[in-house]
Amino acid sequence: MAILGGASVLPLKFYPFVAAAVAAEVAWYAARRRPYPWSETATSVAVLLMRIPMKLVLAGVVAPVAWYAWTHRIATVPLDRWWGLTLLFAGEEFCYYWGHRLGHEVRWVWASHSVHHSPTALHLASAFRLGVTEVLSCGWLVYVPLYFLGFNPVAVAAMLALNLFYQFWLHTEAVGTLGPLEWVLNTPAHHRVHHASNPEYLDRNYGGVVIVWDRLFSTFGQASPDAPLTYGLAHVAPSANPLVVCLREWTAMARDVARAQGVRARLRQLFGRPGDSLSARGASLRQDVP
Secondary structure (H helix, E strand, O other): OEEEOOEEEOOHHHHHHHHHHHHHHHHHHHHOOOOOOHHHHHHHHHHHHHHHHHHHHHHHHHHHHHHHHHHOOOOOOOOOOHHHHHHHHHHHHHHHHHHHHHHHHOHHHHHHHHHHHOOOOOOHHHHHOOOOOHHHHOHHHHHHHHHHHOOOHHHHHHHHHHHHHHHHHHOOOOOOOOHHHHHOEOOHHHHHHHHEOOHHHOOOOOOOOEOHHHHHOOOOOOOEOOEOOOEOOOOOOOOOOHHHHHHHHHHHHHHHHHHOOOHHHHHHHHHOOHHHOHHHHHHHHHHHOO
């Protein structure tokens, strides 16, 4: 399994599992006489195909940075010891949490991550829909401290790949709550809240495999029966065009920077919270007009 900076390549043996899981979910939809979101799945697959060349670009940018940090490390964490692997898992999960959180709280990073939140139905194929501009949004930089601390970049990459593969099954409504496991693991129930666009659910549950960091840093959220989950991007009309899906937030950001007055206001449009952007405020005002 090869991965650098979030650009993962699964071994061929995993793809039959993915296909079988999607087929089982289609059957689950049919058994409940719910229409399966075929159009959104097609868009997600198209985005997945667009990511293939960008993975190579990302690897070409990240590899030299990772190698430089690794060759200037302050220690070497032994990965043939249980405690070294435990530290690797904890460190990768910690960095993933903060990278994911930055993807929601910093507009420049959100421009890429917003692609993943664009489906209006949460199903397994939603996991395929990831941004194609990761090399530009620079979320991969959160892992660089691990290399300086002494974690081999290849090992970090493998752990991140396992993290992302674990999250595949979180993108479904077919799995309910999992009892005591909900306290420690990131589960489909937690991830459904993460994908919800209801105001009360925004910016919650950033964890990868575990939900521990969310509980520690007060970003944990649970679904309420009084507020059914709504998916998709707030104040943004859904699109089936993969190019629109992948590039519209960058386009909106460029437009807002041009409209902003002054250096500070322009920087806010680039690196402020996505919800504070001119585009978001304008969309909110339009929705308030009767």
